[in-house]
Amino acid sequence: MKIFNLGDMNWNESQLIYHALAHKNIEGLVLHSTKDKFVCLGMPQNPKDELDLDYCNENGIKIFRREIGGGTVWLDRNQVFYSLILRRDNKDVPALPKHFFKKFLQPVIEACNELGLKAEYRPTCDLLVNGKKISGNGGGDIGDCKVMAGGLLLDFDYESMANVLRMSSDLRKKYLEAMKENMTTIEQEKQNYPSKEEIFSILREKFQDFLGPMQEATLGDEIKDMIKELDEHYSSDAWLYQRGVKNPGREIKVREGVYLFETEFDTKNGPVEILCETHEEHIQKITFSNPSLISPENRKNLEESLIGAEYDKRNIIYVISNVPGLQTDK
Amino acid sequence: MxxxxGMKFPLDRKYYTxxxxxxxLSVEDDIVKIGMDAFATEMTGxxxxxxxxxxxxxxxxxxGSFESAKFVSRLFSPIDGEIVAINEMAMKNPRMVNEKPYDSWLVAIKPDNIENALNSEHILGTEEEISSWISQEMKRLEEE
Known part of the structure; x- marks a missing residue:
């Protein structure tokens, strides 16, 4: 297998590289980072639904929509990336995503341990240190290969991450708080953290221990040409704004197991917005907008009946529709 | 059936493997509707x-593609033909495929040749074939 130690790359090339290798059917590990700041969406997402495009435009923030899964991520120079490209017919590649991530995130866990960070795998594809997310990952089939792409946070720009997403100011505030509570960085965990080069070196060693010896490789013309060809495709509006899932309301992952939901329900007397935080699919916190529609007593009853319950939108609608005050308090 | x-496989249809x-795959007149089976929806999440x-x-x-567990997988056509209809309900609410895999068709394909469309070593239909195939699949996953 080949290893591409590519260091700082342009924003788009840092993503195009693993697409290009997969389309060329080249198995390899890429260790890299970016010198730019940009936002990267999973394939299922549409920037128009997901992002505050005005904010992105005004601040010169580029957008990349990758061909693999996972959510929207803020990427900049304070992160190190690893991308693993393996052929689908490789007998060592698990078929199921949960097995795939668990297996190939093991070297990253080992690298974290070597750095003095006690990392644990949190299904499906997060790594946590002291219960907080330090690494996010996504995967997918590209060409005849399976790809896992992820990164480790050296430092994280929480504000920029919150600002690029399309959401209400209330949700943005909650999201920012939730991120700070549920995410961590190498800098936060270790006062004197190693350089990117040292981290790449450890990642390289751990992946080699796991996958066997790798041959140092550089980007030849074949791969550079493929990057150029793919750049046209992935930067086109036709790809970027291709229809994705349009979720009613907003669902934002803070880390595996922790989500924020913002949803509007129509009632006879007007819309009610709810904002809730779920832990392991159960409602942890919930707030309702439009106070004039709900008396304080009914609000308290509603919150008591929903906190701790499993997050199920249909159940929330059912509970709300059965609050008499909701239709008469206006 | x-x-x-613990997974159900109706015998009124065939399975592409x-x-x-x-x-x-389910044939209705000269159209073949396809969907994901219980194994796919159970295992991928x-x-x-x-x-x-x-x-x-x-x-x-x-x-096409589908995402589960942060992984985007490909969806493969079992036959040659033209997609004449897409189940938009399933596209908008993929969860219904998990809940009712056999009621949630994904696309309807007009085969190039209806007579030969289902004649393939990769398309199974008998109880013995399906049972043996799923047992092998379970064994394969246990070894991952």
Whole structure:
């Protein structure tokens, strides 16, 4: 297998590289980072639904929509990336995503341990240190290969991450708080953290221990040409704004197991917005907008009946529709 | 209907198996509807995204993608033909495929040749074939 130690790359090339290798059917590990700041969406997402495009435009923030899964991520120079490209017919590649991530995130866990960070795998594809997310990952089939792409946070720009997403100011505030509570960085965990080069070196060693010896490789013309060809495709509006899932309301992952939901329900007397935080699919916190529609007593009853319950939108609608005050308090 | 390892497989349809695919096929007049079987929906977990990107399809071609567990997988066509309808309900709400895999068809394909469409070593239909295939699939996953 080949290893591409590519260091700082342009924003788009840092993503195009693993697409290009997969389309060329080249198995390899890429260790890299970016010198730019940009936002990267999973394939299922549409920037128009997901992002505050005005904010992105005004601040010169580029957008990349990758061909693999996972959510929207803020990427900049304070992160190190690893991308693993393996052929689908490789007998060592698990078929199921949960097995795939668990297996190939093991070297990253080992690298974290070597750095003095006690990392644990949190299904499906997060790594946590002291219960907080330090690494996010996504995967997918590209060409005849399976790809896992992820990164480790050296430092994280929480504000920029919150600002690029399309959401209400209330949700943005909650999201920012939730991120700070549920995410961590190498800098936060270790006062004197190693350089990117040292981290790449450890990642390289751990992946080699796991996958066997790798041959140092550089980007030849074949791969550079493929990057150029793919750049046209992935930067086109036709790809970027291709229809994705349009979720009613907003669902934002803070880390595996922790989500924020913002949803509007129509009632006879007007819309009610709810904002809730779920832990392991159960409602942890919930707030309702439009106070004039709900008396304080009914609000308290509603919150008591929903906190701790499993997050199920249909159940929330059912509970709300059965609050008499909701239709008469206006 | 048969049940293997707790998963149900109706015998009123056939199953496409090439390269780990788990696609059911149901013939209605000269149209073949396809969907994901119970093994696929059970093993991959909750579907969060489904899309179809092709119109003219060949057997074994990727016709679209689905996401589950942060992984975007390809969806393969079991036959040659033309996609004449897409189940938009399933595209908008992929969870219904998890909940009712056999009621949630994904696309309807008009085969190039209806007589030969289902004649393939990768398309199974008998109770014995399906039972043996799913048992092998379970064993394969246990070894991962």
């Amino acid at each position: 048969i049940e293997v390892s 090439k390269n780990g695919a788990h696609i059911w 909750l579907l969060t995204f489904l899309t179809i990107t092709k119109k003219e399809v060949k057997s074994g071609d990727a016709i």
